[in-house]
Amino acid sequence: MKLAVVVVPALFVAGCADPADAPPPSSVSALHFTDVTAESGLAMTLTSGADPARQILEVKGGGLALIDVDGDGDLDVFVPNGATLESPDRGPGARLFVNAGGLRFRDATQEFGITYRGWGMGVAVADVDADGFDDIAITAFGPDVLLRNVGGERFEQQTLDPAEAWSMGASFGDVDGDGDLDLYVSRYLDFDIADPPERMMFKGVSVFGGPVGLDPQPDVLWLNAGDGTFVDASDVSGIRDVAPAFGLGALIIDVDADGAQEIFVGNDSAPNLLFDTPPGASTWHLRDRATAAGIAANAEGANQATMGIAVGDVDGNGRPDLFTTNFSSDTNTLHVNADGEYFDDRTARLGLKVGSHQVVGWATAFVDVDHDGDEDVIVFNGHTYAAATRETMDSEARQPPLLYERSDARFERVTPDVGGAWLAEAHMDRGAAFGDLDGDGDIDIVVGECNGPLRVLRNDGAPGAWLIVALEDGRPASRNRRGIGARVVVRAGERVFTRWIFAGGSYLSASATPAHVGLGEHVGPVEVEVTWPDMRIDRVTGVTANQRLVVTRGN
Numbered sequence: 001m002k003l004a005v006v007v008v009p010a011l012f013v014a015g016c017a018d019p020a021d022a023p024p025p026s027s028v029s030a031l032h033f034t035d036v037t038a039e040s041g042l043a044m045t046l047t048s049g050a051d052p053a054r055q056i057l058e059v060k061g062g063g064l065a066l067i068d069v070d071g072d073g074d075l076d077v078f079v080p081n082g083a084t085l086e087s088p089d090r091g092p093g094a095r096l097f098v099n100a101g102g103l104r105f106r107d108a109t110q111e112f113g114i115t116y117r118g119w120g121m122g123v124a125v126a127d128v129d130a131d132g133f134d135d136i137a138i139t140a141f142g143p144d145v146l147l148r149n150v151g152g153e154r155f156e157q158q159t160l161d162p163a164e165a166w167s168m169g170a171s172f173g174d175v176d177g178d179g180d181l182d183l184y185v186s187r188y189l190d191f192d193i194a195d196p197p198e199r200m201m202f203k204g205v206s207v208f209g210g211p212v213g214l215d216p217q218p219d220v221l222w223l224n225a226g227d228g229t230f231v232d233a234s235d236v237s238g239i240r241d242v243a244p245a246f247g248l249g250a251l252i253i254d255v256d257a258d259g260a261q262e263i264f265v266g267n268d269s270a271p272n273l274l275f276d277t278p279p280g281a282s283t284w285h286l287r288d289r290a291t292a293a294g295i296a297a298n299a300e301g302a303n304q305a306t307m308g309i310a311v312g313d314v315d316g317n318g319r320p321d322l323f324t325t326n327f328s329s330d331t332n333t334l335h336v337n338a339d340g341e342y343f344d345d346r347t348a349r350l351g352l353k354v355g356s357h358q359v360v361g362w363a364t365a366f367v368d369v370d371h372d373g374d375e376d377v378i379v380f381n382g383h384t385y386a387a388a389t390r391e392t393m394d395s396e397a398r399q400p401p402l403l404y405e406r407s408d409a410r411f412e413r414v415t416p417d418v419g420g421a422w423l424a425e426a427h428m429d430r431g432a433a434f435g436d437l438d439g440d441g442d443i444d445i446v447v448g449e450c451n452g453p454l455r456v457l458r459n460d461g462a463p464g465a466w467l468i469v470a471l472e473d474g475r476p477a478s479r480n481r482r483g484i485g486a487r488v489v490v491r492a493g494e495r496v497f498t499r500w501i502f503a504g505g506s507y508l509s510a511s512a513t514p515a516h517v518g519l520g521e522h523v524g525p526v527e528v529e530v531t532w533p534d535m536r537i538d539r540v541t542g543v544t545a546n547q548r549l550v551v552t553r554g555n
Helices: none
Strands: 004-008 033-035 065-067 076-079 095-101 104-107 119-126 135-141 144-150 154-161 167-173 182-187 200-202 205-207 220-224 230-232 247-253 262-267 273-276 309-312 321-324 333-337 343-345 361-367 376-381 402-407 410-413 429-435 444-449 454-459 465-473 487-492 495-500 515-520 526-531 537-543 547-553
Touching: 065 119, 065 429, 119 167, 154 220, 167 262, 182 247, 182 262, 247 309, 321 361, 376 429, 465 487, 465 526, 487 515, 495 515, 526 547, 537 547
Parallel strands: 167 247, 309 361, 361 429, 465 547
Antiparallel strands: 004 547, 033 454, 065 076, 076 095, 095 104, 119 135, 135 144, 135 167, 144 154, 167 182, 182 220, 200 205, 220 230, 247 262, 262 273, 309 321, 321 333, 333 343, 361 376, 376 402, 402 410, 429 444, 444 454, 465 515, 487 495, 487 526, 526 537
């Protein structure tokens, strides 16, 4: 087996006399972020109806994406943006900010020919036509669209789905096993701006109507025809055998390590779904086994309002665990993947119940913030009801984020004096994306507030060693250039770290796809093992830490 490996040294940006360039003070903790929005150039206020919201359509906010649009190796920022009830198909428009280095960005929306002005909700990123440049799918209240990246120089907008539906989460992955990237889109509910639902009472307060009492919309599965165009396979695939629910999140990932990708769908006030192909089936047909797998609801059997989805390996067994964020007066939920067949709710046992009962959780991620070798958890929060108070609804309308540090066998909530002032600042946050924005090897964050500004959080901690692993399938016939659906295992001495390459999750957002691993105090070489989506295994030995490694298959 011949393996081609390209090693690209990490880019360290040093500097000018500016806070965005200046090194963090030596006194900060290993889990510290600093808000550097003012110096970043990411000057944008997101639109999602009116503030305060009048209808349920206005409170879901929107996502954002980290994407290398021009192929120069660093992460740019794309925001689909929303619209208003008065002009739902003519909002202020999507924005693209190109990374100029040093945690600075410039607006390149017009330069790349982006003219999208619909009510964008979610965003997913993948190279759907295998031309070497990542494309962007936008889910919306209204027609879903695909922005096809032409040579890293401009985007061409194509209608993906002309239906006047309300689409939310989206995820790319090879669902049917033919080698190219399909797209699952979760849909929410029927909403007519001209005839909105009647108001309802929630905990004694009059609020807008929904979702309970309204009609959910069925999800959509788009199969890639092999040339970057898509065919609606919702009926033939079997996903329509399940009654529609209020879909918010979607994630395509191989939960049982059998080489076939499963689809996890997070629903609002309804059971979650987990689609897979039954073992031994003579034809490809998906079934929902979420209830049997223990992931449809929490440990008490209660349906939740699943918004954000994070993927990690909490127990170190090499299988993806799923952490989901939920509504207030409930808790976020950690579903630990026991054996690929069954998930165990370990939220309370591992300490992730702390602090989540009083917030409404949205974007989330497992991130090794401090590079100590285990993954921490980040959650962004904000209520849907502007009138919410601790007295009336158990939580305030504006809410601070949550950061949990993995400490031995449990997670411990990080306080602002340790993690930074951002943990004390209350917002109405929704989407967020996670990735190394400044090339120093740790994970930074871009977060968007519902009817509020973008914020950039620079990681100032992370003193330990690290490794970022990106994949490139360079075979001429490859239709999955980034290895979406692959599993990456890094062995450093006696420690083993497992990560997954996926395109979905968080909340309506697309984070950087390369695998990020903190190596702690490990000083020697490490081994990297890649299990590609077709189950081929490549191993790279003698890899040094503190670099961005690109493992290329097929040369």
